[in-house]
Amino acid sequence: MSGNTFGTVFRVTTYGESHGPALGAVIDGCPSGLPLSAADIQKELDRRRPGQSALTTPRKEPDVAVIESGVFEGRTTGAPIAVRIVNENQRPSDYGDTARLFRPGHADRTWFEKYGLRDYRGGGRSSGRETAARVAAGAVAKKLLGLYGIRICAWTESIGPIAAKSGAPENAESNAVRCRDAEAAAEMEAYIQAKAAEKESVGGVVACRADGLPVGWGEPVFDKLDAVLAHAVLSVGGVKGIEFGSGFAASLLCGSENNRPGHSGGVLGGISDGEPLFFRVAVKPTPSVFKTQIFRGEDGTETETALRGRHDPCLCPRIVPVIEAMTAVVLADFALLGRCSRTGKPALQTEEKTLK
Numbered sequence: 001m002s003g004n005t006f007g008t009v010f011r012v013t014t015y016g017e018s019h020g021p022a023l024g025a026v027i028d029g030c031p032s033g034l035p036l037s038a039a040d041i042q043k044e045l046d047r048r049r050p051g052q053s054a055l056t057t058p059r060k061e062p063d064v065a066v067i068e069s070g071v072f073e074g075r076t077t078g079a080p081i082a083v084r085i086v087n088e089n090q091r092p093s094d095y096g097d098t099a100r101l102f103r104p105g106h107a108d109r110t111w112f113e114k115y116g117l118r119d120y121r122g123g124g125r126s127s128g129r130e131t132a133a134r135v136a137a138g139a140v141a142k143k144l145l146g147l148y149g150i151r152i153c154a155w156t157e158s159i160g161p162i163a164a165k166s167g168a169p170e171n172a173e174s175n176a177v178r179c180r181d182a183e184a185a186a187e188m189e190a191y192i193q194a195k196a197a198e199k200e201s202v203g204g205v206v207a208c209r210a211d212g213l214p215v216g217w218g219e220p221v222f223d224k225l226d227a228v229l230a231h232a233v234l235s236v237g238g239v240k241g242i243e244f245g246s247g248f249a250a251s252l253l254c255g256s257e258n259n260r261p262g263h264s265g266g267v268l269g270g271i272s273d274g275e276p277l278f279f280r281v282a283v284k285p286t287p288s289v290f291k292t293q294i295f296r297g298e299d300g301t302e303t304e305t306a307l308r309g310r311h312d313p314c315l316c317p318r319i320v321p322v323i324e325a326m327t328a329v330v331l332a333d334f335a336l337l338g339r340c341s342r343t344g345k346p347a348l349q350t351e352e353k354t355l356k
């Protein structure tokens with residue numbers, strides 16, 4: 001299996017399966033001297049971990065981050081940073097009934113056809129649990145970006161037909177759906193719970209904004225800033241679409257309208273243009289639902305049955321920190337790559353603050 005590593009200079013490799021002993025991330029290419037503690041990583045993991053509210057899976061995982069290398073006396077050394085997260089709440093018995101069946105909407109059949117075998121326990125490596133490792137790596141990237149004065153904030157913009165109407169993105173952490181609009185958040189919660197009671201799940205839209213980006217990040221041919229962000233974000237399970245700035249709505253505008261500030265999403269020609277980076281992602285309804293469905297088996301037969309186990313009726317609240325993490329990993333990489341653009345000091349780029 002290839003493709004377990006992401007990035008060019010700031011390179012993140014994740015490992016581990018949903019019901020294996022542990023999962024984790026190895027971050028290569030992080031410069032030395034960056035202050036970093038397990039608490040910096042834990043803060044982000046606590047936002048992604050299951051069991052945070054009635055809206056997330058009751059699987060209780062403390063998701064404790066252990067830094068195993070690359071940090072000495074509270075600072076990065078320049079060596080690979082390894083972060084391990086032990087899986088403590090495996091319950092493979094939840095999957096006994098459906099072990100030889102492919103769950104609809106999951107990667108079960110495609111992985112089986114590709115590799116000839118699969119870890120049926122929660123999807124193994126294809127599980128959303130793999131994103132805990134990404135969040136750990138994203139926490140390191142966020143620390144690095146802090147030196148450049150960059151802040152990343154993602155939030156739930158809509159759930160099913162209910163959309164946020166007002167509110168600052170920073171408000172989103174104050175409710176369980178992570179929506180910037182408290183009134184819409186209450187409606188969203190009720191909607192998710194009503195659908196969960198029908199043994200159903202729902203999807204939504206997550207938005208992300210990064211402030212403080214200098215002009216000039218992004219490599220403008222194959223590794224455009226928006227292209228790499230799309231790669232990073234679409235690699236998160238359950239994310240089905242992405243649009244930058246005016247996005248698909250740009251197709252309805254005239255050129256002069258779309259040329260106005262705020263429509264670019266902060267990227268022109270694959271290079272950051274100095275405006276806030278802004279994009280939205282479409283999140284599909286959680287594939288695991290408790291309704292009776294038709295399952296195809298490894299032997300080609302079809303069975304009508306229902307899933308057991310523990311699943312989020314809506315992925316958006318837990319995908320929010322994952323989107324921030326992947327954005328941070330991409331931006332940290334471009335921050336380091338940006339140092340190679342010119343001889344001398346790039347005129348328009350922010351220099352990182354000197355470490356004390």
Ligand SMILES: Cc1cc2nc3c(=O)[nH]c(=O)nc-3n(C[C@H](O)[C@H](O)[C@H](O)COP(=O)(O)O)c2cc1C
Binds near residue numbers: 127239310312315
């Ligand atoms: C943080 C996170 C948590 C997830 N939790 C669940 C879950 O509890 N149940 C589920 O069916 N899918 C969950 N998923 C989504 C599946 O992993 C994903 O839909 C599946 O692997 C198929 O991939 P695809 O939807 O990208 O095609 C989660 C995804 C993420 C990112």
